[in-house]
């Protein structure tokens with residue numbers, strides 16, 4: 001009976017460690033999925049999501065107006 005109880009305790013500890021590590025790892029993974037890639041407007045320095053930015057010549061801008069303004073040297 002002593003061996004059975006030891007195995008039961010070990011299984012409980014293993015299960016608790018598994019649940020704990022999963023609970024600790026999950027929020028970081030979710031945060032990475034929610035946060036989009038941030039880029040900086042080359043003209044005014046505003047930070048915005050890459051999918052919302054205007055791209056011109058491999059550079060990022062916050063609006064088509066700033067893309068036009070940034071193109072002029």
Ligand SMILES: [Zn+2]
Nearest residue numbers: 041044062066
């Ligand atoms: Zn801008």
